[in-house]
Structures are given as C-alpha cells and as structure tokens.
Amino acid sequence: MFEKYFSERIKNTPSSFIREILKVTQNPEIISFAGGLPNPISFPQEELKISMNRIAQKFGAKIYQYSTTMGLESLREYIVQRYKIIQKMENITLDNVIITTGSQQALDLIGKVFINKNDKVLVEKPSYLGLLQSFCLYGADFIQTKLNDDGLDINELKKVLDEQKPKLAYLIPNFQNPTGLTYSAQNRISVFNQIKDKDLILIQDDPYGELRFDNNERLPYIGLNESEKNIYLGSFSKIITPGMRLGYIIANKEIIKMLETAKQASDLHSNIFAQYLISDYLYNNDLDKHIEKIKKLYKSQAKAMVEAMQKEFPSNVTFTIPKGGMFSWASLPDGVSSVDLFNKAIEKNVAFVPGDPFYVGINNVNTLRLNYTNADDKTIKEGIRRLAESIREII
Amino acid sequence: MFEKYFSERIKNTPSSFIREILKVTQNPEIISFAGGLPNPISFPQEELKISMNRIAQKFGAKIYQYSTTMGLESLREYIVQRYKIIQKMENITLDNVIITTGSQQALDLIGKVFINKNDKVLVEKPSYLGLLQSFCLYGADFIQTKLNDDGLDINELKKVLDEQKPKLAYLIPNFQNPTGLTYSAQNRISVFNQIKDKDLILIQDDPYGELRFDNNERLPYIGLNESEKNIYLGSFSKIITPGMRLGYIIANKEIIKMLETAKQASDLHSNIFAQYLISDYLYNNDLDKHIEKIKKLYKSQAKAMVEAMQKEFPSNVTFTIPKGGMFSWASLPDGVSSVDLFNKAIEKNVAFVPGDPFYVGINNVNTLRLNYTNADDKTIKEGIRRLAESIREII
DSSP: OOTTTSOHHHHTSOOOHHHHHHHHTTSTTSEEOOOOOOOGGGSOHHHHHHHHHHHHHHHGGGGGSOOOSSOOHHHHHHHHHHHHHTSOOOSOOGGGEEEESHHHHHHHHHHHHHOOTTOEEEEEESOOHHHHHHHHTTTOEEEEEEEETTEEOHHHHHHHHHHHOOSEEEEOOSSOTTTOOOOOHHHHHHHHHHHTTSSOEEEEEOSSTTOBSSOOOOOOOTTTTTOTTEEEEEESTTTTOSTTOOEEEEOOHHHHHHHHHHHHHHHSSOOHHHHHHHHHHHHHSOHHHHHHHHHHHHHHHHHHHHHHHHHHSOTTOEEOOOSBSSEEEEEOSTTOOHHHHHHHHHHTTEEOEESGGGSSSOOSOSEEEEEOTTSOHHHHHHHHHHHHHHHHHHO | OOTTTSOHHHHTSOOOHHHHHHHHTTSTTSEEOOOOOOOGGGSOHHHHHHHHHHHHHHHGGGGGSOOOSSOOHHHHHHHHHHHHHTSOOOSOOGGGEEEESHHHHHHHHHHHHHOOTTOEEEEEESOOHHHHHHHHTTTOEEEEEEEETTEEOHHHHHHHHHHHOOSEEEEOOSSOTTTOOOOOHHHHHHHHHHHTTSSOEEEEEOSSTTOBSSOOOOOOOTTTTTOTTEEEEEESTTTTOSTTOOEEEEOOHHHHHHHHHHHHHHHSSOOHHHHHHHHHHHHHSOHHHHHHHHHHHHHHHHHHHHHHHHHHSOTTOEEOOOSBSSEEEEEOSTTOOHHHHHHHHHHTTEEOEESGGGSSSOOSOSEEEEEOTTSOHHHHHHHHHHHHHHHHHHO
C-alpha cells in the first residue's frame, strides 16, 4: 500500500537475512551457531552495578540530561590514552575521537559523510553484512576483493585500485566477521604500499581485536601513523556490553567535525548515562584482566569447535582456524549451496548463517559462518556432529 | 584537505547554529534563554535508581546483551496501552510501534525510508531545526507554510498542496518548537480536510504534548483514527529523561517494517538497558503524577517570562503566550534582525536563539526563540530586563 511513497534507497536495501534465520532458531531444541552474540561472561555485571550507583551519586542530574554530540570527555580521554599505549597511535587527542551509538552507527555516519550515489567502495569478499546493508542505503557500489588466509589478495587489490579507483575501502583486519581471518604483518604492509598514494579513505573496523587467544604481540593497523586518510572504528560491545550501544571513531579532526554534524542529525548524541557508566567502569577496574577471562573462554570454545570439525566433517569441507574473535568460516565443496545445507540442518536442529548475505550480488554460495561463543563444549560437539551429518546427506 | 571526499549531502547540511550559540553561552554570567533543555525536575532520579537496581536483579545479563531492532516488548506494550487510553488511538498493536534512539533518530529513519532527492516536504514556517537538518541530508526540498496563532494557514496550505504536491508533511501540533503555538481543534479538522484525499504522508511530532499547563482536554491528533498515512512520534525526553535517548514511532505496520530495516542499518537497536529501565519505571510509578510536577514548574516559569515581557518589552515587539511546552517566540519590528539583537544582548549577558535556523533559505529574520524551563523567576525577570534594554538600543 505504501510502495509508491518509499524511497529508492530503502527499496534497494535487503532486510536482514540473519534476522529471518534467528526467528527459526528461537526453538530451544535447536543448537544455534547462527548468532553473533558475545557470551554473557563478557558483561562485568557486578562492577557495572557498582558503577551505576556511583555515577548516580556523583553526577546526579547530569547522567539524565541532554549532552554533547561528540560524547563524554572522560570516555574519549580514556580511549585516547589507551590507543596511545596499546595501539601505538601517536599524536591523537580528544578532537580525533567521537562516540557513536555502537559501531553500526559509525558505519551509518561514515556513509552519510562520504558516499555519493554510485561511489565505489572496496570491501573484503566476504564482508560484514551490517556494512553492506548500511552503505547500500547511501547508494554505494561495492567491489568485493578476495580475502586469503593472510589478508587481502594483493594482486587483486592492485587491479581493483588501478581499474576501479574506489573512494573508500572497508576492512576488518583482525578476526574478521564472517571469516575469523586476520591479516598478517606482511600483508598489512603490502596493502598499505598499494593504497598509500591513492585517493582512498581506508576504514578499519576492529570490534574483535582485543580478543586474541594467544598473548603474542598485537599487529599494527594498516598504515598506522602514516596516513591522515585512515579511519579507525572501535567498540565496547565485545569486551564490556553491546546492550549499551557504545562505539567510537578515531580519525583526522576535519573528518570528525563532519561526522559530528552527521551525528547531530542522526540522534543528537549517544546515551549519556551509558557513557558515564562505561567511563566509570573503565577508570575503576582493570579492563585487561577482564578481557583475559573472555579470551580464555572463547579460546576453549573455538578449540572445541575446531576439534569437532576436524573429527566430523568430510575431508572436502574446509574451515578457518580462528586465533581470536567469535567466528569460524567453513567452505563446502564447489557447487554445494549452504542455503540447501541450512534447510537440511534445521531438520536436524542445528543452525548457522549461510554465506549469501556476506556477498554482493551472488547467491547460493558454498560457504557458511559458525559462531562458537554461546555454547559449552558438549553442545558444540553435538551441534557439529549434527551439522556433519547434514553435510554428508547433501554432498 | 578532505573536501573532495565528502558527500554532496553533508556539504549541503548546515552545522548547527545553536551549537555555536551554546558555546558563547557557557559563560556563567550569561542568563541563557537559548537552550532547549528540560528542567532537571523532570528526571525522577530516586525512582530511576530503584529501577536500575531492580532490573539488574531481575533480568541479569539480558540488560547488557544485544536485543531486537523493534525494541523491548514491555515498553512497546506500555506505549500501546497509554495511547489507546490517553490519545484515543483505536486498533494499535505492538506491530505499530518501534522504539528509536530519541526522536531525532525517528526523523533520520523517516528520511531514510521516504525521501528521494528533491522530494517535497511541507513544514511549518518556522519549523524544528533538527528536522530541517535531518531531512536536508536526504535531499528534501522544503516548502514552509505559514503558521498562525491557531495552527497552519489553511489558504496557504491549500495552495501549497495544489501547486507543489508535497510527498510528506511534518507538523508539531502541540506547543510547537520554536514558537510554542498549538493548533486549535477547528484548525486540526480543517488541515485534515485539506490533506485527506492527497497522496501525502503526515508526520506529527509531539515531544511536548504532555506538558499542557491547563488541565483542559487533550486535543486529538490531525486525522486521528482516520488515516493510515499518519505517522506519530513520541519521546520520553521531556517527561522522564533525554539522556537515555528513547523515543518511538507509531504508524501502519507496513511502514514500521521499513523503518525497522532502516534502523537495523543505523544502530541495530536502541540501548536495551535504557529500555528495561524506562519500562520498569513506567510500570512501577505514576507517570501522570510525575508530569504534574513538571507542568506546575513550567507553568510558573512561563508566567514569569510572559509577565516580564509584557512589562519590559516595547509595544511593537510581540510574543506568543505558551499554554504548554518549553518556548515562547518573539517578533521584533519588521526589518530588525534578531542576529543583530543577539550580538547586542550578549554584551549585556543575556542569550536566546535568533530565528534564522528555523527557516529555510532566509536570513536575518526578526524573530527569536526564548526558553524558560531552566531559570527561576528572578533570573527570568532580570534576563528579560536585559533583553528589553538590548531591544531598545537597536530598534
């Protein structure tokens, strides 16, 4: 009835495939690897309860009042200090940080500020579906570029840069969603060598970077401290709480100023109570110690899934071995559709996300995403057993 | 340096004039009528503290986890029940309500879902600047239609509808921002008679409707229960807390479904802790009793400002007499610029918002917005005295 009123952009935007899947997986008998939810262990509930009572006492009406679009200064200051030390970012100040209503809003704001209809955006193949949905609304033309085990395919990147001249690139260098893959140190350097002289804004989204299973050194961002055209996204969703919807963007202050205008028109500012709460938590607790707990659990869950896949899956099914983050990514033999597998698997009460929504313009792909952060070892084993059975029935 | 990368839409969007003004008014010696902040009396701090501890106890991890895009069911159910009774909305169900990150996000989502570049949008003259900024990003062509003391000018409305055929209309029928004006019962009927057969989506934004100073009957929305093309916006910002950023949209469920897709791409969902908190507050307290307290204060503040203006202002300066809400709107003699007055007033340590940002494409208007909800009677009197002095010096 309202078809004629709706905008072209919304008519061209796919509604979320995952949402439909999650409806199916409500059934409690289903073992679901479909979600992308952090394990509740990552919410420091007792500490947050102490913090909320403390900020109510300490700041009174301020935690309920309108506030600034840029975000709470103490929270932005914490981010500046942490990124200077841990991410080795030189020279960043308060003016380089804006708080967003989760990283999803960061994507929306970047879309608003940078994308004209038909602007070309380089993304990984496969890429984060929330980005595809968000930038689609601004009329982006996506160029998906092959992702190898060690990062972007440099030959394909070079070709895409030369022939298509994208204006933006969106990459998830650490424990990528959906594949779980991480760019190697060498690949990061190679990528930067290819893009550094191009007219290209590089967005690096990093919700999972803190969740490294092995305590080896953190890999530097692509072009770290070498490019003013770099935009970094971060989030508290996977290390403290996603329900509070708090993320942030770090970028050149001229870019931040434009994002501020876009944010003002989008929601005025992010929940200020949540900003006081997370800020209080961060200044009064040891975040790294908390993250250790999450990493330990996820590492054991990932191990359980990988071992079960090694044991149960036919040898012509491959999968990534995650070194951090929340996902593994499996590939069925060529020509086998993961949507067909999904329908079969649901009959056996196990669910996952078929690869389709992570690609642009192709369907019935042979890949699928598996989340391991919300089940215990026994459940993971049983789920993978059922999934392997489903695979054997369709290949 | 980034000019060539920025989108056309953001380059065409004015950054907020009010933001610049608020910077000037940081000086504690300035009496500011410039803000639009609710008085802290409207935040039920003690009750919210009880609610936050209760929901932490009762719902545990759920208040920190990812949640649904549509919003918390108990909160949407409360809205349904309240609107059925108080606003006399028939036949609305959960499917007609989506929670937004403040009403500002509601505007952004509606822009995303309905506006193609150069679509015509009818707005009041003057209109809410947050709407102008938000829809500007989607390329709306605004048609400003004269606002009289009793509502929209019907002759001008008729002409605009016939000649320009707007796709959307955005109106604030109760205690409008910036003018404080309210549409009469008769005007509401006349407006609906004009638009009902047109291909027009009518948005009625109502953040101030609960703040009626006199306990006379609530006026019905335009076309209430008579049009599927009506969209209603509501907010908890002016009656509980703006810092939690919670608003909502009530509309036909086909429209809500599209808004849900747009919201998913914009911020996934609104802060779920805040939704549990406000829901718990609403089910365990008497909202109407709380609103009475706010109304009583604002009524006396409005009275103080009106009396001071009657006493101090030259007779060729007119102003609205608010019957609710947070603002009055003054008009200087023709040809006198309120921006010039602003510069003079700042020297005398009193501030307000010049009318310019509430209009499209005109500058140096003779009108100004005055907020009375954040000062006591004595301060209001002194501020108006200073303002009157400034006026006399420039007219």
